[in-house]
Amino acid sequence: MPAPVSGPRTLYDKVWDDHVVHVQEDGLTLLYIDRHLVHEVTSPQAFEGLRNAGRPVRRTDCTLATVDHNIPTAPRKAFTKTEDYTVEPDSKAQCLALEENVKEFGLTYFGMKDRRQGIVHVIGPEQGFTLPGITCVCGDSHTSTHGAFGSLAFGIGTSEVEHVLATQTLPQKKSKNMRITVEGTLLEGVTSKDVILHIIGVIGTAGGTGCVIEYAGSVFRAFSMEARMSVCNMSIEAGARAGMVAPDEITFAYLKDRPLAPKGEAWNVAEAYWRTLKSDEGAVFDKEVRINAADIVPTVTWGTSPQDVAPITGSVPDPAIISDPVKRKSVERSLQYMGLAPNTPMTDVKIDKVFIGSCTNSRIEDLRSAAKIVLAAGSNAKVASHVRALVVPGSGIIKEQAEAEGLDVVFKRTGFDWREAGCSMCVGLNPDKVAPQERCVSTSNRNFEGRQGPGGRTHLASPAMAAAAALYGHLTDVRKLLGKKVGQTIPVIKELQASTFWTDPVLAPPEPQQQTGDAIYTTSILKLPPSVTPSISKFAVLKGIAARIDIENVDTDTIIPGENFGCGSSREHAPWSLDDFGIRCVIAPSFAEIFRANMLQNGMLAIALPRDVCRSLGEDAETGEDLEVDLEKNEIRRPGGKPPVLFSIDLFQRHCLLNGLDYIGLTLQKLDAIEVFEQRRSTIWPWLDGFGYKGVKIPISSKTKVDEKLEW
Ligand SMILES: CC(C)[C@H](C(=O)O)[C@@H](O)C(=O)O
Ligand code: SF4
Known part of the structure; x- marks a missing residue:
């Protein structure tokens, strides 16, 4: 069991400690989850799993659902039904399934007609x-x-979504503490996006593996919440479990009076608590990276991994000068895909x-930043004739605010x-796609390859850089436009108060599905049929042929084995598709954490071994002879009489795999501890119970009643 942090603690340590429901001997911690966002x-x-097991959603008041990935972005003025608006069959099915599920399980849902x-x-x-x-x-x-708000926020797979819906908790191993400090003053034209692209270029897409990153230093302190969100957003591209920024005055000002933020006295109590959320003086970080702000220039990517970055003043890399053969091959492959010539x-x-x-980058500040560049280019500026450019606000509310500020007019004209x-x-999950061989900023x-559409080529950049590229028709140093004095001959954007757009006199607060007295919600009563003991397939010994693939940073979108396997999204579809192919074990030098967790949840084994051992097992695989992975003995038996390779795996995970244990069933055995935690939470952090919509009272008493418990 890891020693509890007794001395000075990091921000991550503090948030973690405040959410511990139960700790197993091996350190596996049942963590309480305050907020759960759900998309289609x-x-x-996950809902299907709940339905099959007869389980309700435990905390409907802490869950919020919306549709975002699959939906078209065409005008919604004439929107009547999802069936008619969403044409592509898979997209339609996913959107309709969510609409049904939120009704059945009583969740708050912002659908396509909701601003x-x-x-x-x-x-x-x-x-x-x-x-x-x-x-x-x-x-x-x-x-x-x-x-960005100083919360511990991380992506999970579908099995874990089901776990949180059913239990409001997740079994987790604590990550390491990493701190990235950027000090100094950013150069003109350099934005938060350039900062995070630069960071990923420095540390690589596996640089944050196994860690939660805290962003510290004067640059992040000066950033707006929007800018902090852009940085934390891409922590996952840096390989980390999560990214955090300690909350401060900027955070509080952003949150004050938001529809679901605490109000009145609850706000004062909350703010006092939030002020304690920063790393203590002398707190120890397992990994530290320091970056000088003045070294960062507007940055773009040239390749098919977010770490393939170049300053806009630089050139496409030349693989000929890369000595490591795997790296050289990987750059060659990227350049070929991207259709770029070296240098x-x-x-x-x-x-x-x-x-x-x-x-x-779809928040109001991002849209303003792009519009400023357009304005700086002069009133006759036009998107280059061969370019199609899209501006897509991140929410209906941002769209309204941008329209009220006249940004839409700037873009449209x-x-x-x-x-x-x-x-x-x-x-590429909705109709807005990049066509094969088209190049998109x-x-x-x-x-990733095919990310914006099959064969499409992507260059990541900031909103300002993207706007400049749209006008010139090629990648452009945004500073070329900033050289002109913004604000003298150029119209200034009239920024409006965001709060004007939050309140919605037309739309009623979400309908609570169940009511106890005057409470907005009741926690669902857990009625678990004792007969229901779902399980995953057992993993003991796996014998069969293996496939060798020498590719690094294999992302879930193009799932194939290689170094840092499964980097990218939380799509559990990646392990599901491997499973469909009959692949139940993957051996790689490192794994993206969400991917590894998704494999485990499906009874599949992810084995991390040193690079040279992986290479030599790859050579074994090429002989076409069987390899035998024995989880009971923790060894991989090889052909040709070679000695077996030993591997290690977390003991609890091994136990679950060997016995095909269902994580939800195991967690529900700890229901008493979960309830005790919830009662404490209601007392110390009462603003976390229920939604704070106007006129809604929040219950103080304990809400959960357990009728039956799962016998394991
Ligand atoms: C579809 C979803 C699971 C995925 C993710 O986890 O990131 C998507 O949002 C993405 O950006 O690739
Ligand atoms: S990364 Fe793209 S697809 Fe994923 S949640 Fe964000 S906007 Fe949606």
Whole structure:
């Protein structure tokens, strides 16, 4: 069991400690989850699991659902039914499934007719659903965004979504503490997006593996909440479990009066608690990175991994000068996919599309930043004739605010397409796509092969850089436009108070499904049929042929084995598809954590071994002879009489795999501890119970009643 932190603690240590429900001897901790965001892609099988097991959602008051990934961003004025608006069959099915599920399970839902609908990671903070010091999860890797508020926020897979829906907890191993400090003053034209791209370029996409990153230093302290969110958003691209920024005056000002933020005396108590949420003097970090702000210039990506970054003043790399053969091959492959010749100056790269949006950069400040560049280019400026450019606000509310500020007019008259809120061209799950071999400058966070559409090529950049590229038709140093004096000959954007847009006199607060007295919610009463003991398939000995693939940073979108296996999204579909192919074990030098957890939840084994051992097992695989993975003996038996390779795996996970144990059933055995935690939570952090919509009273007494307990 890891020693509890007794001396000075980090921000992460503090939030973690405040959410411990139960600790096993091996350190596996049952963590209470304060906030759960749900979207249509990763939730259908989770609700199905609940339904099959006869389990309700434990805390409907702490769960918020919306549609974002699959939905078209075409005008919604004529929207009547999801069936008619969402055409693509899979998308339609997922959206309709969510609509049904939120009704059946009694969840608050912002659907396509609701002005509060938007990308989960935009609407959580916008509503004040996201608060400092909380734990927040979503079946989505970019949940790390919410760490900008000093919360512990991380992405989970579909099985874990089901686990949280059923128990409001998650079994977790504590990550390491990492701190990235950026001190100094940023150069003109350098934004938060450039800072995080630069960081990922420095530490690599596996740089934060096993860690929760705290962003510290004068640069982050000076950042707005929007800028902090863009940084924390991409912590996942840096390989980390989560990213955090300690809350401060900027955080409190952002949250004050948000619809779901605490009000009145509760606000004062909450703020006093939030002020304690910072790393203590002398707190120990397992990993420290220091970066000088003045070293960062506007940054773009050239390749198919977020770590493939270059300053806009630089050139496409030349694989010929890379000595490591695996790295060289990987760069060659990327350049071939991207259709780029080595040593081409970045500013010579001609583009076809521009996408300004996504959970990284679709907030009001991002839209203003892009509009400022357009304005700086002069009133006759136009999007280059060969470029199609899209601006997609992150939520209906942001769209309204932008329209009230006149940003839509600036974009539209310049030739940008102004859309409705959603994930849009960030991910090829809806009609906004990049066509094969088209090149897109995108303010999103992933440039994986096929990410924006099969064969599409992505260059990640800031909103300002994307706007400049749209006007010039090629990658452009935004400073070229900033050289002109913004504010003298150029019209200034009239920024409006965001709070004007939060309140909604038309839409009623969410309908509570069950009521106890005057409470907005009741925690669902857990009635568990004792006969229901779902299980996952057991893993003991696996014998069969193996496939060797020498590719690094294999992302879930193009799932194939390699180093840092499964980096990218929380899609449990990745292990499911491996399983469908009959692949039940993956051996790699390192794994993305969400991917590894998803494998375990499906009874599959992820074995991390040193790079040279992986190579030699790869050679064994090439002989076409069987390998035998024996979890009971923790060894991999090899062909040709070679000695077996030993591996280690967490004891509890091993136990669950060997016995095919269902994590939800195990957790429900700890129901008493969960209830005790909830009572304490209601007393110390009462603002976390229930939604804070107007006129709604929040219950103080204990809510959960357990009729029957699962016999294990
Ligand atoms: C669909 C979803 C599971 C996925 C994620 O987890 O990140 C998506 O949001 C993405 O950005 O790739
Ligand atoms: S990364 Fe893209 S697809 Fe994923 S949640 Fe954000 S906007 Fe949506």
